[in-house]
Amino acid sequence: MSSRVCKTCGCTDIDIDQARGNAVCMGCGSVLEDNIIVSEVTFVENSGGGSSAVGQFVASDGTGKTPVLGSGFHTTLGKESRAQTLLNGKRQINHLGHQLQLNQHCLDTAFNFFKMAVCKHLTRGRKMAHVVAACLYLVCRTEGTPHMLLDLSDLLQVNVYILGRTFLLLARELCINAPAIDPCLYIPRFAHMLEFGEKNHEVSMTALRLLQRMKRDWMHTGRRPSGLCGAALLVAARMHEFRRTVKEVISVVKVCEATLRKRLTEFEDTPTSQLTIDEFMRVDLEQECDPPSFTAGQRKLRLQQLEHELAKKIDEVQGEICSYQDEIELELESSRPKLKGPYASYAREDSSDDSVSVASGLPGNEDDADEELKAAAQQLTKDFYSELMPGAGEASRAEEGSEAESEQVVLPRYPPLASLLGPLPTAASLGLSESIQKCITEKDVDGNSENGELDLKGIDDDEIERYILNEKEVKIKTELWMQQNADYLKEQKEKEERIAKEKELGIYKEQKPKRPPKKREPIRASTAGEAIEKMLEQKKISSKINYDVLRDLDKKGSSPGAQPEETPSSPGGRKLSGRRKRNMAALGLGNPISSVGKRLRPLISAHVGKKPASSQQAAKASAAVVTAETSQPVVVESGPVVYEDAMEEEEEEEEEPCVSAMQLMGGNDYGCDVDDDDGL
Amino acid sequence: MKIDCVCTSWYASVRTLRPDSLMEANNDVALDIIITNVVSVFRTRCHLNLRTIALEGSNVIYKPEVGKVLMKLRKPRITASIWSSGKIICTGATSEEEAKLGARRLARCLQKLGFKVKFTAFKVVNVLAVCTMPFHIHLIQFTKNNRPIASYEPELHPAASYRIKNLKATVQVFSTGSITVTGPNVRHVAMAVEQIYPLLFECKSTMR
Numbered sequence: 001m002s003s004r005v006c007k008t009c010g011c012t013d014i015d016i017d018q019a020r021g022n023a024v025c026m027g028c029g030s031v032l033e034d035n036i037i038v039s040e041v042t043f044v045e046n047s048g049g050g051s052s053a054v055g056q057f058v059a060s061d062g063t064g065k066t067p068v069l070g071s072g073f074h075t076t077l078g079k080e081s082r083a084q085t086l087l088n089g090k091r092q093i094n095h096l097g098h099q100l101q102l103n104q105h106c107l108d109t110a111f112n113f114f115k116m117a118v119c120k121h122l123t124r125g126r127k128m129a130h131v132v133a134a135c136l137y138l139v140c141r142t143e144g145t146p147h148m149l150l151d152l153s154d155l156l157q158v159n160v161y162i163l164g165r166t167f168l169l170l171a172r173e174l175c176i177n178a179p180a181i182d183p184c185l186y187i188p189r190f191a192h193m194l195e196f197g198e199k200n201h202e203v204s205m206t207a208l209r210l211l212q213r214m215k216r217d218w219m220h221t222g223r224r225p226s227g228l229c230g231a232a233l234l235v236a237a238r239m240h241e242f243r244r245t246v247k248e249v250i251s252v253v254k255v256c257e258a259t260l261r262k263r264l265t266e267f268e269d270t271p272t273s274q275l276t277i278d279e280f281m282r283v284d285l286e287q288e289c290d291p292p293s294f295t296a297g298q299r300k301l302r303l304q305q306l307e308h309e310l311a312k313k314i315d316e317v318q319g320e321i322c323s324y325q326d327e328i329e330l331e332l333e334s335s336r337p338k339l340k341g342p343y344a345s346y347a348r349e350d351s352s353d354d355s356v357s358v359a360s361g362l363p364g365n366e367d368d369a370d371e372e373l374k375a376a377a378q379q380l381t382k383d384f385y386s387e388l389m390p391g392a393g394e395a396s397r398a399e400e401g402s403e404a405e406s407e408q409v410v411l412p413r414y415p416p417l418a419s420l421l422g423p424l425p426t427a428a429s430l431g432l433s434e435s436i437q438k439c440i441t442e443k444d445v446d447g448n449s450e451n452g453e454l455d456l457k458g459i460d461d462d463e464i465e466r467y468i469l470n471e472k473e474v475k476i477k478t479e480l481w482m483q484q485n486a487d488y489l490k491e492q493k494e495k496e497e498r499i500a501k502e503k504e505l506g507i508y509k510e511q512k513p514k515r516p517p518k519k520r521e522p523i524r525a526s527t528a529g530e531a532i533e534k535m536l537e538q539k540k541i542s543s544k545i546n547y548d549v550l551r552d553l554d555k556k557g558s559s560p561g562a563q564p565e566e567t568p569s570s571p572g573g574r575k576l577s578g579r580r581k582r583n584m585a586a587l588g589l590g591n592p593i594s595s596v597g598k599r600l601r602p603l604i605s606a607h608v609g610k611k612p613a614s615s616q617q618a619a620k621a622s623a624a625v626v627t628a629e630t631s632q633p634v635v636v637e638s639g640p641v642v643y644e645d646a647m648e649e650e651e652e653e654e655e656e657p658c659v660s661a662m663q664l665m666g667g668n669d670y671g672c673d674v675d676d677d678d679g680l
Numbered sequence: 681m682k683i684d685c686v687c688t689s690w691y692a693s694v695r696t697l698r699p700d701s702l703m704e705a706n707n708d709v710a711l712d713i714i715i716t717n718v719v720s721v722f723r724t725r726c727h728l729n730l731r732t733i734a735l736e737g738s739n740v741i742y743k744p745e746v747g748k749v750l751m752k753l754r755k756p757r758i759t760a761s762i763w764s765s766g767k768i769i770c771t772g773a774t775s776e777e778e779a780k781l782g783a784r785r786l787a788r789c790l791q792k793l794g795f796k797v798k799f800t801a802f803k804v805v806n807v808l809a810v811c812t813m814p815f816h817i818h819l820i821q822f823t824k825n826n827r828p829i830a831s832y833e834p835e836l837h838p839a840a841s842y843r844i845k846n847l848k849a850t851v852q853v854f855s856t857g858s859i860t861v862t863g864p865n866v867r868h869v870a871m872a873v874e875q876i877y878p879l880l881f882e883c884k885s886t887m888r
Contacts, residue, residue, distance in 0.1 A: 149835050164836040177827050180820045181834060218885070221819050221855035222838035293856045468792055469738050478735050481742070488744050 006032060056080065085123065089114045092132045099155055100136070100147055110139045116174055126166060129156055134167040141178035146189040148226060150254050183211055183225035183232075190229055193252045199240055207236035209280075217270045219263070219292060227255045231263035239277050266292040528553070711811055713873055715866065718773040719806040722783050724766040724790065724797040733762065736793055751789075756782035762790075766797075769805075776804050776866055806862060809869045813857035813877075815884040822853060822883040842879075844872050851876050 005012055011027030018040070023033035043051040090111050097107040113135040117123055123131050133152045140147040149167065153160040171178050191204045210232040214220055220228050230253035237244040250257055267273055269292065272280065469477065482489070525531035532553065730749045734742035741750040749762045758772040758779070768786065773779035780802060787799045819840045823832040830853075832840035839852040839860075849863035849872040859876070863869040 161836060164833060168831060168833065168836075172828065172831070175828065180823065180832065218816070218855075222834065224835055226835075297856065468789070469736055473738075474736050481735060485742075485744060 004032070006030065082118070085118055086115060089118070089123075089128065089132060092128060093136065096132060096136055096152075096155065100140075100151065102136070102139070102145065102147075106136075106139045106143055106145070109142075110135045113138055113170070113174065113176075117170060120173055122170065122173055130158065130163060130166045131170070133158070133163050134170045137163070137167050138171060138174075138176060138178060141181070142176070144179070144185060146185045148186070148254075150226070181225050183220060183228045184208055186225060186229045187211065187233070190233055190252050194233065194237065194244055194248065196237070196240075196242060199242075203233070203236050203240050203242070206239055207232040210235055213270075213272050214267065217267075217272065219266055219270075222293075223263075224255065224259075226253050227259045227263055229253055230255055230260050231267060234260070234264070235267070269295065711813070711873065711877075713809050713811045713861075713870065715774055715807060715809045715869075717771060717806075717808040718776055718779045718804060718866075719769065719771045719808075720773070720776075720779040720783060720802065720804045721767065721769050722787070722802040723800050724768065724787060724795070725800050726766050726796050726798065728762060728764050728766055728790065728795055728797075730762070730764050733790070733793060737789070751786065753782055753785060753789075755785065758782040758786075760786050776807075779804060804865050806864065807866050807869050809861045809866075809873075811859050811861065811873055813859065813880055813884075815881075816857050817853055817855055817880055818883045818885050819853065819855050822880065825883065826879060842876060844875060847872050847875070853880065 004014060006014065006025035006027060008030045009025060009028040011025055013026040014023055014032060015026050016023045016033075016036070018036075018038055021034065021036040021038065022031055023036065024031055042054045044054050045051050093107055093110050093114060097110065102110075110132075114132065117131055117135065133156055137147070137149055137152055139145075149160055149163055153163050156163070170176075187204050187207050191200055191207065196203045207229070211220075211228060214228055214232065230249050233253070234244060234246065234249050237249075246257055246260055250260055253260075525534055730742060730744075730747070733749050733751070734740050737749075737751060739752045739754075743750070747764065751760045751762060752758070753760070756773055756778040758770050760771075760783075761769045768783070770779055770783050770786065773782055783802055784799060787797050790797045819832050823830045823840050826842065829844075830840050830842045839854045842851045842853060843849075844851070847863060847868045849861060849868050851872055852860045853876075859873075859880070861869045861872050863872055
């Protein structure tokens with residue numbers, strides 16, 4: 001408080017006791033002030049006997065909306081959203097952490113991670129349980145506890161990959177580098193679960209040695225650590241004469257049997273497996289092994305080579321087989337009555353197709369659908385045909401043995417085979433030319449897209465015709481499709497009927513897909529003026545607000561006459577009051593003003609939908625700044641009066657309670673500003 | 681032989697991807713980047729009746745619940761998802777040119793079915809390529825060296841994933857030395873391989 005002069009003795013030495021609320025002159029002892037109103041933290045006693053501080057915590061960022069007590073907000077009364085989230089998260093972390101037997105230090109660290117996540121808005125759009133689990137797992141990784149992500153997913157009954165995704169995101173956003181998992185960490189835990197009794201320690205040590213050996217033999221990169229642990233423990237158990245079956249181990253370690261067997265066979269392939277138990281405990285082999293995937297790759301290579309050789313041999317044999325085949329056919333043909341005329345060509349074509357398929361079938365069987373080889377074989381045989389056609393008279397190593405007929409049918413045969421051969425070379429040659437063109441000139445592709453014209457180069461219409469079914473086929477397909485999708489069609493019909501009915505009744509609501517609410521960045525401004533400007537930019541311009549007033553708000557000594565240029569408000573004061581409230585909050589006005597705002601809100605809610613009240617609030621707010629400096633309550637009254645609206649009478653009526661509030665404020669008597677939000 | 685021509689043109693296009701720096705560094709070794717999948721989108725600027733396509737096309741699958749038709753072409757082996765709005769996504773091509781050819785073929789096919797299609801806004805959206813290093817890679821060391829960019833979670837996936845932000849490409853590194861690269865186009869994929877090769881070389885293990 002400002003040092004004042006004592007009235008009785010003129011002494012300036014005044015002692016102010018905050019606890020008692022007295023201002024006492026040190027010279028004469030007269031009490032100058034009694035019951036000073038102080039703005040300090042006050043405490044209130046709870047029902048349980050403890051005391052808690054009065055007031056609320058408001059976040060420094062964003063909206064700071066305070067929830068209404070009347071609508072009942074479960075156990076956390078009247079706290080704002082952020083505090084609720086944190087409390088909820090803490091509860092869940094503790095609950096989950098106790099199930100995992102984590103110590104308090106870990107739980108606290110996890111809660112810190114959670115707080116950071118909430119600050120960065122990473123909890124939005126995600127299930128709280130996932131975020132909590134990710135925080136806990138992060139702690140487990142950084143502390144090196146033997147907890148797996150699988151454990152967490154077991155507890156939560158959530159897919160482990162979903163948890164993994166959340167965990168990775170969290171680690172990335174919080175810039176926390178979780179150290180890589182060492183399978184050795186899991187050994188003691190699994191050993192304990194397998195119940196080795198007294199020899200637990202020895203078995204664990206053996207398993208650890210095995211695991212280290214595995215690491216050096218390159219078995220552990222890219223594999224789940226739990227699988228390796230399982231294999232190591234199984235072998236260690238057997239070494240110490242414990243009969244642990246594969247099933248027991250996999251139930252503990254949570255991998256499947258196939259994985260375990262695979263790891264065991266891989267280990268078997270290493271030279272270490274050849275050592276006896278004693279040797280293993282004593283000696284450590286120098287030589288490192290190749291990773292199992294490498295040996296598998298080598299094996300594949302060898303297989304492929306074998307296949308190639310086989311294929312070559314088959315090609316050689318193929319020709320012979322075909323010639324035998326054709327000779328047989330020749331014989332058959334000669335014994336059969338000969339066909340003449342156009343139909344002969346079709347018969348020939350069928351037989352040619354058959355021989356193609358037989359020829360291609362052979363390599364196909366061997367190479368397990370090696371398509372390239374098939375295509376090559378087909379191409380080979382077709383090329384033989386093309387060679388045949390110009391040289392029809394020659395009796396060479398012909399695929400088509402029936403040359404006696406060939407002269408007759410050479411001409412009609414041209415078109416079908418040409419179409420068979422056609423697409424392959426034409427597409428190839430055009431493809432080539434296209435790519436060459438692109439290399440040489442910078443082809444303007446944009447021109448094409450702007451026109452929207454379909455460039456028909458390189459597209460063979462005939463081939464595309466084949467993709468389209470003819471009428472009979474369409475009918476058949478339609479029937480089939482209708483049968484198959486009968487359920488779906490029924491559903492659609494019902495839906496349409498429902499919509500039609502609703503339309504008749506007039507209830508029909510068109511369900512638009514929910515659009516996510518636009519996220520707004522919190523306004524960061526150094527001065528109030530900047531904040532106002534930024535807020536104005538963000539929010540849509542409305543005709544109901546007098547922007548000049550808003551801009552002038554932080555300027556001191558603005559003339560009161562400038563204020564009430566507010567346009568007459570049309571109905572919709574409710575919205576207005578909401579906006580004003582927000583304006584008030586965002587404006588970042590000083591504390592007294594905000595408390596005044598709080599004060600005025602109960603009044604506004606009382607006069608619901610009365611626009612003048614809301615407009616008055618702004619006027620009050622604007623006036624408040626002025627009055628704080630100039631302390632002229634008269635100004636306030638003049639404000640509303642200037643309204644051109646015919647609602648002036650109502651305003652004047654409402655003025656009186658409002659005016660009294662202003663007078664209170666004028667008297668600096670806002671000390672009892674405790675739980676004013678109740679009025680909302 | 682005609683098929684040889686096709687093959688060489690394809691190999692030629694693949695070989696152009698070989699990073700130049702590698703040719704200098706290892707004289708013996710040259711990396712072959714094999715493109716396995718190219719995804720592209722285009723618009724037909726006209727509404728398509730999916731039922732007509734489903735009933736009159738010969739290799740189509742209609743999914744009414746999702747609202748799209750899958751159409752498979754044999755020639756450039758591609759699968760296209762067709763929506764009624766006219767947006768089409770083509771997958772399965774093995775090069776950018778092939779993707780464009782396939783897309784045009786598809787549009788031609790739709791044209792024949794009676795729709796007034798226009799071929800607009802063709803764009804290659806994603807390219808997936810695989811490449812094999814001539815050495816094995818120590819993933820844990822690799823992750824340590826490239827801390828925030830690389831991430832390795834053996835419980836979830838056996839590969840370490842490395843995201844290159846400026847190229848918008850992701851490289852998945854396996855311990856056997858094979859890597860898969862996904863990027864918005866072929867050039868970016870090649871650049872990504874060039875960028876990651878020295879990092880992988882540092883963490884190589886003495887195998888192979």
